[in-house]
Amino acid sequence: MHAFTFESQPQRVLFGAGTLHKTAAELDAMGVRNAIVLCTPHQRPQAEQVAGLLGHRAAGIFDAAVMHVPIETARAARRFAAQYGADCAVAIGGGSTIGLGKAIAFDSGLPILAIPTTYAGSEMTPIYGFTEDGIKRTGRDPRVLPRTVVYDPLLSLGLPVGLSVVSGINAIAHAAEGLYAPNGNPVASLLAEEGIAALGRALPAIRRAPGDLQARADALYGTWLCGKVLGSVGMGLHHKLCHTLGGSFNLPHAETHTIVLPHVLAYNAAAADGAMQRIARALGGTDAAQAVFALARDNGAPLALKDIGLRAEDLDRACAIAVENEYPNPRPVEARALRQLLQNAYDGVAPTT
Ligand SMILES: NC(=O)C1=CN([C@@H]2O[C@H](COP(=O)(O)OP(=O)(O)OC[C@H]3O[C@@H](n4cnc5c(N)ncnc54)[C@H](O)[C@@H]3O)[C@@H](O)[C@H]2O)C=CC1
Numbered sequence: 001m002h003a004f005t006f007e008s009q010p011q012r013v014l015f016g017a018g019t020l021h022k023t024a025a026e027l028d029a030m031g032v033r034n035a036i037v038l039c040t041p042h043q044r045p046q047a048e049q050v051a052g053l054l055g056h057r058a059a060g061i062f063d064a065a066v067m068h069v070p071i072e073t074a075r076a077a078r079r080f081a082a083q084y085g086a087d088c089a090v091a092i093g094g095g096s097t098i099g100l101g102k103a104i105a106f107d108s109g110l111p112i113l114a115i116p117t118t119y120a121g122s123e124m125t126p127i128y129g130f131t132e133d134g135i136k137r138t139g140r141d142p143r144v145l146p147r148t149v150v151y152d153p154l155l156s157l158g159l160p161v162g163l164s165v166v167s168g169i170n171a172i173a174h175a176a177e178g179l180y181a182p183n184g185n186p187v188a189s190l191l192a193e194e195g196i197a198a199l200g201r202a203l204p205a206i207r208r209a210p211g212d213l214q215a216r217a218d219a220l221y222g223t224w225l226c227g228k229v230l231g232s233v234g235m236g237l238h239h240k241l242c243h244t245l246g247g248s249f250n251l252p253h254a255e256t257h258t259i260v261l262p263h264v265l266a267y268n269a270a271a272a273d274g275a276m277q278r279i280a281r282a283l284g285g286t287d288a289a290q291a292v293f294a295l296a297r298d299n300g301a302p303l304a305l306k307d308i309g310l311r312a313e314d315l316d317r318a319c320a321i322a323v324e325n326e327y328p329n330p331r332p333v334e335a336r337a338l339r340q341l342l343q344n345a346y347d348g349v350a351p352t353t
């Protein structure tokens with residue numbers, strides 16, 4: 001075993017059906033008196049339910065979270081928090097809403113209590129991201145790591161099947177890249193393999209029966225583990241490409257991850273054999289890229305970037321932006337091979353090495 005560093009990040013996690021009802025007690029334990037509740041416009045009813053459970057501890061609801069945290073939305077949320085004298089941000093929703101909480105915390109140090117309702121995994125990471133002038137920038141800061149996370153599978157029962165599948169594959173991507181990250185370690189790899197396996201079981205079960213509470217719980221458990229991997233080790237080519245496609249071309253986040261991941265795994269296959277074996281094993285397959293592609297295809301996910309809003313004429317610019325900055329990846333990122341990878345993802349063909 002090689003030498004490694006493992007850093008524990010302080011978080012309190014409540015897991016299980018009905019744990020939402022413990023949120024007020026959690027805020028009391030944190031000494032919070034004046035929490036704002038964050039959500040997307042679509043999830044306003046869930047935010048109102050949370051505000052109702054918080055009673056006098058809820059100062060107001062900010063319901064304008066959108067994907068990729070545009071800087072203007074972040075500024076509006078910061079003003080809202082200041083105006084209400086908030087001492088905590090309670091974020092109920094997916095990565096967009098939790099990302100908005102992080103935008104406030106980054107600026108003010110406000111603690112976050114996250115109540116995830118998708119499988120993006122942001123609640124487990126100290127990673128923030130903003131989009132400004134068409135470029136998405138991400139960074140790490142311990143201040144944005146949610147203090148407390150409430151995983152209540154009852155809240156994801158209404159997550160549409162299509163979104164559940166792509167969101168779960170977004171989580172798998174975190175674990176997959178964690179398995180070949182240069183700062184990876186045996187503990188993160190254990191979490192990664194277990195997380196991928198849990199999601200690999202849960203997503204087909206959710207497709208068969210969206211109201212299957214056990215499958216929803218499995219998916220959240222997998223999300224937790226995969227998110228923890230993203231939060232503790234690095235990201236590579238896959239995340240960089242998805243940030244480019246999301247931030248600069250406004251493609252939907254989880255769908256983009258789902259389409260791109262098999263192609264990046266094929267690109268990296270020869271340079272990260274051990275990681276590929278673990279991914280394939282977790283999914284019950286023999287080839288990591290093909291197993292992820294099959295998970296997406298067999299569960300009705302989109303397979304082609306052209307079907308989610310990318311234009312053929314965007315491919316060259318996407319490739320140029322993605323090679324602009326250096327980032328760790330097991331196989332060197334080479335413009336011609338990357339352009340071919342993007343073409344394959346654009347066309348929706350099966351991944352090729
Ligand atoms: N910082 C980090 O570590 C991470 C950040 N992210 C960021 O998160 C964003 C994407 O987050 P996602 O969760 O994929 O999407 P999202 O948070 O935008 O949610 C997608 C849509 O689904 C709705 N929704 C969420 N939960 C629902 C439920 N249970 N029932 C019905 N509708 C529901 C939302 O209101 C929204 O309209 C991106 O901006 C991405 O960059 C994603 C992963 C990790």
Ligand SMILES: O=C(O)/C=C\C(=O)CC(=O)O
Pocket residue numbers: 099127128129130138170239242243
């Ligand atoms: O973009 C962010 O907010 C930060 C990280 C991620 O989105 C991770 C991911 O690409 O899923």
